[in-house]
Amino acid sequence: MTKGLFSTLFISGLDNTLFQSKWMDSTGLHPMSRSVSGDPQGYATGAQAELWDAMRHEAFCVGVSARNFEQICRVDGWDPIHEHQLMLIDHGMTLLYRNIFKDEGWAPIEGWSLPYIEMANRNxxxxxxxxxxxxxxxxxxxxxxxxxxxxxxxxxxxxxxxxxxxxxxxxxxxxxxxxxxxxxxxxxxxxxxxxxxxxxxxxxxxxxxxxxxxxxxxxGWFSKKTAIQRLIAMLDSPEPGLDDPRLNAAIRAIGKPKLILTAGARPDDVEFMSLGHFMLTPTKSTITKNLVEQQSEIPLLTDIV
Incomplete structure (x- = not known):
């Protein structure tokens, strides 16, 4: 695999990770998503906006979300600077592509969804x-x-x-x-x-x-984790497969990252987050809450003497 544009791959959840409603966090300042009526709905706090600005400039960014196609098209704040962009939606069953130099918006790579459709038809x-x-x-x-x-x-x-x-x-x-x-x-x-x-x-x-x-x-035949596993496996393959030039272009742009950062907010997000080298989560997330509650039960082991 050739060297990509960035040495870092950033795989992140969206809602409650990079932004949330004012109801969830009243300190949100920066609009990131719209409601069905077109009004601002999801806001990033100053810290979330700072993190996202760093990642969108310094990493190849892949979003992973439970949102469907209509809902993801209302997330205007997801705007990495790299040309070829990927987004996993529908809990990982749909892989979207867009080219920011062509005003075409998100479009599904339908070959990605075929294994899930086959299982759904079978059941x-x-x-x-x-x-x-x-x-x-x-x-x-x-x-x-x-x-x-x-x-x-x-x-x-x-x-x-x-x-x-x-x-x-x-x-x-x-x-x-x-x-x-x-x-x-x-x-x-x-x-x-x-x-x-x-x-x-x-x-x-x-x-x-x-x-x-x-x-x-x-x-149980789909999850964000298995979707991210499929995508990461393509980075190690000389031919990503699916016979889709859009996906091939994105995979070439990612290359072989030296660092994979993951971010999420829900306990079940930890499954896909663990596929990277480092995990990020907001301090107000359910993941953090659970860790704080468990910390008193975990002995601290160090090499300090």
Whole structure:
């Protein structure tokens, strides 16, 4: 592999890592993302903006996010300076490419998604069955979820593969907002308990994922970690594969980095973060919170005598 433009590869989560809503951190100053209506929604603090400015100038940057295509197109603040750019979305199942010298925006590299689509098609009946059972349980045990809070169960697809459902979610934004505004967590916790019970009894290997009022049940054949593993493996290969000139151009631009930095905020992000040489996380992240809570249980071992 030829030498890339940078010696550092920066692989980072987006929400709650490089920016977050004012609700999450009122000290945010720099707009990074927009809401559906076009208003600023996610803001970077001064420290987050400083970190991002350093990385976008000094590293090849790859984002990894649970966002879908429409949502990632509203993240205007992701603006590395290198020509060929990559972004993993849909929990790693979709790889996007853009060239900043061509005003074409993000576009999917569809060959990347084929293994996930194959698995989803193979398990389509089971996925539909699990979603139907969950919908029944929600109607039975939490009828107000639909009638009062306008929540619903939705299936997600990938760009270019609109006929294949890859996972399902409960969108309960109104319930989530009600819980935060009124400090009434009981209905929200009831929903979480019901979803965790669904995961534990499912015939499919499911993982629970929650962000901003969307509660997703993710089959075990995809993850951010396996997506990053695939991408890093391509850096060691003389031919990245997928027969896509856009991806080949990006892989050549990355080259063989001497340093891989990763950043994330959620405990499950640690899985992909551990694939780099150093991990970064905000001091207010759940990762940090968990570490602080555990530190008293971990003996400090040093070579100081």
């Amino acid at each position: 389509a009946a089971a996925l539909k069955k699990e979603g139907t059972e969950l919908s029944f349980e929600l109607t039975k045990h939490m009828p107000d979820l639909v009638t009062v809070h306008n929540s619903k169960l939705v299936y997600s697809t990938l760009p270019g593969f609109n006929n294949t459902n890859v996972f399902y979610s409960v969108r309960a934004g109104a319930l989530y907002s009600h819980a935060l505004v009124n400090n009434d967590m009981a209905p929200l916790n009831k929903l979480r308990s019901l979803l965790h019970r669904h995961v534990s009894t499912s015939e499919l290997p499911l993982t629970y994922f929650e962000i901003d009022g969307t509660f997703s049940l993710l089959p």
